[in-house]
Amino acid sequence: MGELVIDGWLYWLGWASTAAMALCIVGMAVSMLMPASS
Amino acid sequence: MARADAEKPDRSTGVLKRLGPGLITGASDDDPSGIGTYSQAGAQLGFGIGWTMLLSYPLMVAIQEISGRIGRVTGHGIAGNVCRNYPGWVIWSLVSLLSVANTINVAADLGAMADAAKLVIGGSAIVYVVAFAAISVLAQIFIAYKRYGAILKWLTLVLFAYVIALTVVKVPWADALKGLFIPKIEWSGAFLTTLVAILGTTISPYLFIWQSSQEAEEQRINPNKKPLKEDVRSQERELWRIRIDTMIGMAFSNIIAIAIIITTAATLHQQGVTDVQSSAQAAAALKPIAGPLAELVFALGIIGTGLLGVPVLAGSTAYAIGEGRKWPVGLARKPKQAVAFYSVLTLSVGLGVALNFTPIDPIKALYWSAVINGVLAAPVMAVLMLLVRRVR
Numbered sequence: 001m002g003e004l005v006i007d008g009w010l011y012w013l014g015w016a017s018t019a020a021m022a023l024c025i026v027g028m029a030v031s032m033l034m035p036a037s038s
Numbered sequence: 039m040a041r042a043d044a045e046k047p048d049r050s051t052g053v054l055k056r057l058g059p060g061l062i063t064g065a066s067d068d069d070p071s072g073i074g075t076y077s078q079a080g081a082q083l084g085f086g087i088g089w090t091m092l093l094s095y096p097l098m099v100a101i102q103e104i105s106g107r108i109g110r111v112t113g114h115g116i117a118g119n120v121c122r123n124y125p126g127w128v129i130w131s132l133v134s135l136l137s138v139a140n141t142i143n144v145a146a147d148l149g150a151m152a153d154a155a156k157l158v159i160g161g162s163a164i165v166y167v168v169a170f171a172a173i174s175v176l177a178q179i180f181i182a183y184k185r186y187g188a189i190l191k192w193l194t195l196v197l198f199a200y201v202i203a204l205t206v207v208k209v210p211w212a213d214a215l216k217g218l219f220i221p222k223i224e225w226s227g228a229f230l231t232t233l234v235a236i237l238g239t240t241i242s243p244y245l246f247i248w249q250s251s252q253e254a255e256e257q258r259i260n261p262n263k264k265p266l267k268e269d270v271r272s273q274e275r276e277l278w279r280i281r282i283d284t285m286i287g288m289a290f291s292n293i294i295a296i297a298i299i300i301t302t303a304a305t306l307h308q309q310g311v312t313d314v315q316s317s318a319q320a321a322a323a324l325k326p327i328a329g330p331l332a333e334l335v336f337a338l339g340i341i342g343t344g345l346l347g348v349p350v351l352a353g354s355t356a357y358a359i360g361e362g363r364k365w366p367v368g369l370a371r372k373p374k375q376a377v378a379f380y381s382v383l384t385l386s387v388g389l390g391v392a393l394n395f396t397p398i399d400p401i402k403a404l405y406w407s408a409v410i411n412g413v414l415a416a417p418v419m420a421v422l423m424l425l426v427r428r429v430r
Contacts, residue, residue, distance in 0.1 A: 006104055006426045013100035014426075018419040020097055021241055024234045025412055031230035 057283050058187065059106060059252035062350070063245050064287025065194035067098075068294050069347025070150035070317045070340045071143055073200075075239045075408075076295045077320035079232045080302030082312045083224075085217030088299050090233060091292045092218065094240045099288045101419055104426060105246040106280040109253030111273075113265030116250045116418075118361035119425055128421065129362045132243075135414045137386070140244050140355045142407035144348055144390030146316075151344035152394070153318030154337040164394065170341075171391045174348040175384050183259060183370040190349070196342025197290070200297045203335045207328045209304040217303070218296065238412040240295070244354040246418060251357040251367070253280070259370045305332075348387065356383035 006014070068076075079087045109115050114122070121129045152166035177186060223229070257263040266273045302320055305327045306312070314320045321336035353369065360367035360379040367379045393403065 006107065010100055010103060011423070011426070013096060014104050014419070014423050017097035017101045017241065018416060018423055021237065021412070021416040021419055024237045025416055027230045028234040028238075028409065028412055031227045031234065 057286060058191070058256070059109075059249050060102065060280065060283030060285075060287035061194060061290065062187075062190045062252070062287070062346070063102060063249040064284075064289075064291035065197055065343070066248070066347045066350035067240060067242070067245055067288075067291040068197055068200075068298075068343055069143070069351070070147045070154070070344045071347075071407075072239045072295070073298055073317035073340060073343060074146075074150060074315070074320070075235050076298040077302045077306075077317055078314050079236055080299035081306035081314040081320065081323075082228060083232055084303045084307040085214050085300065086222045086224075087229075087232060087236070088214065088218040088296060088303075089221045090236050091240075091296050091299065093221070094237055095288060095292050097237075098241050098292075099285055101241060101422070102245060102249055102288060103281055103284045104422060105250040106253050106284055107277060108422070108426065109250035110257075110276055110280060111266040113254050113257050113267075114250075115254050115357050115361050115367075116247050116422060116425075117358040118254070118364075119250075120421060121362045121364070123425060124421070132414065132418055132421065133358045133362050135410055136243050136247070136358055136418075137355050139407045139410040139414060140351045141386055141389045142393065142403045142410075143244070144351050144387055145393035146403060146407065147344045147348050147351070148387075148390050149394050150317045151341050151348075153316065154321060154340035154344075157318060157322055157337050158334060158341075167391055167394045170344060170348070171387045174345065174352070175387050178349050178353065178369055178383060179373050179380055183255070183368075186369065190346060193342060193346045194290070196339060196346070197294045199335045199339030199342065200294050200301065203324075203328075203332050203339070204297045204301045206332050206335070207301055207305050209300055214300045214304065234412060235408055238408050238415065240292070241415055241419075242411050243414050243418045244351055244411075246422065247354040247358050248350050249284075251354070251361070255368050255370055258368055301328075301332075301336075348390070352383050352386040352390075355386045356380070 105116060108119055112119055117129060117133060120132065148167045148170055151170045152163040155161070155166040156163045177189070181189065257265060266276055302314070306314060306320065306323055309327050311323050314323060317340045318337065321333050321340065324336055325333035356379050357367055359382050363378070365378045366376045368376060371379070373380050
């Protein structure tokens with residue numbers, strides 16, 4: 001059933017997209033701290 | 039997958055006719071708040087930020103296609119699947135944050151639409167807020183779903199306003215194309231914040247919820263459509279349709295975003311106007327630089343995209359809560375058949391209107407909405423990715 005929903009490259013691109021958004025959260029936190037630290 | 043007896047997909051004809059959830063989802067991504075983000079990016083950072091739209095394209099296509107597939111395969115939207123596969127606290131944590139972010143987004147969109155209307159025809163912004171909210175809610179409740187879907191499809195054309203705006207300004211195309219195709223990262227707070235805002239705007243949880251729920255909805259109105267888990271013969275054709283629909287919808291969304299970034303970079307940024315906080319402000323700032331036609335087209339675009347974005351935002355809140363509670367949901371149902379669903383939808387827009395009456399600055403609220411959306415997107419996407427391996 002899982003295979004019907006999603007296949008190889010799409011699955012990994014989905015995870016890449018998730019990782020990019022997680023990095024964004026880190027980036028957002030960093031950008032919030034940057035003015036204070038500079 | 040048993041594909042031997044699958045129907046051969048018709049890939050050459052009727053593609054445009056089959057566009058639907060993906061196209062509308064992509065177009066609603068360019069809501070007034072999104073236009074504000076892209077305008078701000080172009081005004082503040084110039085052409086150098088354009089490449090982020092090419093970067094985000096495959097990422098958003100993947101996650102939206104997965105969302106669409108979940109709805110088409112199971113016959114339930116994302117929230118409906120999460121509540122069937124995970125403990126209650128998972129769905130309610132996600133739904134609570136989604137509702138807050140969507141409501142603030144609705145408020146900011148209504149505020150931007152009202153400011154744009156005021157800019158074009160004058161009058162009271164607050165009256166426009168109420169009028170646009172009423173139009174959005176009443177259309178969803180009282181217009182038959184098929185007709186409403188067609189209206190939303192036609193409304194996507196309003197986004198071409200931003201292509202028209204691009205044609206009336208003078209663009210140094212060599213610089214614009216360089217910014218688009220050659221990635222440039224600045225290690226500054228402004229750049230990182232804008233990058234986060236752009237990705238947070240293009241990849242938003244309400245878009246995942248909406249596309250999956252619309253795929254499920256299509257099955258409710260079409261008796262010939264069954265969830266693909268029960269209809270293996272149609273899977274190849276339908277998964278192909280979702281892919282094309284999503285790729286075209288997201289390409290449309292990003293092309294418009296690129297047009298907005300280039301327009302504001304070529305005008306506002308070049309003239310040193312870098313502090314733009316909303317889409318309506320961008321429209322007003324364009325007038326002395328690019329002329330009244332650019333301002334008018336930009337402002338009308340905000341109103342049109344808001345009429346598309348507000349129903350999608352409020353609708354996704356209603357779908358998420360309704361599916362999580364296992365209520366009868368769907369715009370295809372008559373109001374009497376889905377009272378709770380339509381009540382949530384109305385409440386979401388009502389709260390958005392109410393926020394415009396408070397001293398809360400919608401622009402600051404939008405910033406926090408983007409933060410909540412950004413924080414929410416990654417866990418929602420992770421749940422989604424884990425879900426596709428365990429959906430039964």
